[in-house]
Amino acid sequence: MADGMARALWERYEPVHDLVYFAPEAHRAADALGMRGFWMGYFALRAAPLGPVAPSVVTGCFHVFHPARVARALPDAWGHAAPAEVLAARAEAMDAAMTRLFGQDVTGSAEFAEAADLAWEAAAAADTAGRVLAAANQALRRPDRPAARLWQALTTLREHRGDGHVAVLVSQGIGPVEAMVLKAAAGESDGPFLRETRKWDPVDWAAAGARLREHGLLASDGTLTPAGTALRAEVEALTDAAAERPWTALGTDRAGRLAGLLEPLARTVEGSGLLPAGNPVGLTRGAQPVGG
Template identity: 85%
Template sequence: MTGVITQSGADSTRQLDLTEEAVADAMARALWERYEPVHDLVYFAPEVYSAADALGMRGFWMGYFALRAAPLGAVAPAVVTSCFYVFHPARVARALPDAWAYAAPADVLAARQDALDAAMTALFGPDTVGSAEFAEAADLAWEAAAAADTAGRVLAAANQALERPDRPTARLWQGLTTLREHRGDAHVAVLVSQGIGPVEAMVLKAAAGESDGVFLRETRRWGQADWEAAGARLRERCLLGADGALTPAGAAVRAEVEALTDAAAEQPWTALGADRTARLAGLLDPLAHMVETSGLLPPGNPVGLTRSAYPADH
């Protein structure tokens, strides 16, 4: 299989010519780099904050866990801690199950659809979200998400099981979210297979320069002692040096984790096909650019996006 992913912006258009051997992995990463920022509106858009407040959620983190975990139903905090992987159990337990006393999961799901519709309309503009191209993107994303294999992927399966929204905004966001959790479930499985625990995963990400370590540690509510212990374990495995930088072995493990994650995220895109996947990437690119340059996303790159094209290439 061969294909081309086109990246376009205000100042330039680049084509990534993909070899037959690399096309599926490259498509998986290229699409993640485009759908992740759009998905992230659920965490950082003011319309979502307002919706969480209206539901009765007490603070950002209760809203975060309720909005993201709602497809699972009113499950115990331990289930969410396991699925989300990198959060300290106490961070989750401060939000759940208390959130379900303020709003049932079904009500949270309805509110997040409304909030994302409002957020996307405000950011992208009513002409964009009402366009034929936006509806096309929504349908392509939904089709890819519906084709995703969710065996062993709990968050992806829970999101995939939701009904198809009528509104293109909600349909696009939900399709992208299913794909995002599909990739995330695979990433967790890869980390487990490599013997990399939650804190070790964040230490490696920070050492690779992909995210700010202090931001990750504090927002996931791990203590400094937890962080230092994880670093010590990684040094024992010769993955970190004494200065906290990745060793060659650590860089190799980090690259292997990302490569295995990409490989495990291929299937929805092979099902959609190279040409239609490239089309979706092109449709998402300006939306991702608008999110990434909106000022909504916090500094520190908490999701670890590795694309460096924003804002320099746009």
């Protein structure tokens, strides 16, 4: 959609989706399942829709993590809880987190239920050919409770966009570490935070930077060159284009309505202090009015 709806919606649903990583309810759910530490919980909660797959599958799907980071969590996590148990705990935790954060008056309102239903309709319309994480999430049953339903729909849409983004990176020959170096150079994320949390060695990071400089994409001071800026813009534009189908199916008016319903929720999450400094997903500003 030429009106930028795909990006406008992403800016609103990404913070709500991110509750699964940072809300205390998610951490308690992972602990109760027997997960050992943040990263085992992270990989189990996010990868559960795929089933008890090998770490190499998750490494491929998630794209930017060092294989060793994934292998420390999987498949051991499935020995503590089966994916179906993890999914049930995930839904309960997100329902509880959203109810606490937004308040029962909000999650019990007609507007919140409307947002959940609009998001579910958009997620159901998402094109999942070649998009493994999106397809796995789209196949999950529709939750009865609006909060759980909204979160799951937004997660399907988020993974749909993410799968498309990975496809764009692959098509441009941008590897996992190069992708993060470019993101940091563009000012969208903190480089050391990305490197450390994704468990890449400083040598790997330096080598990626050297390759980008060799191709004229990165300046000696670590900033993007004009060519790097153009490539980064193209990647984002192609990612937006690949994420259009759900919003085209929903239609401009109803997609705009959903964006408006999600904006105060995104603002609440952004103001909660739950999201860490370093911004690994690359959101560089709060949600803006559609068309603004």
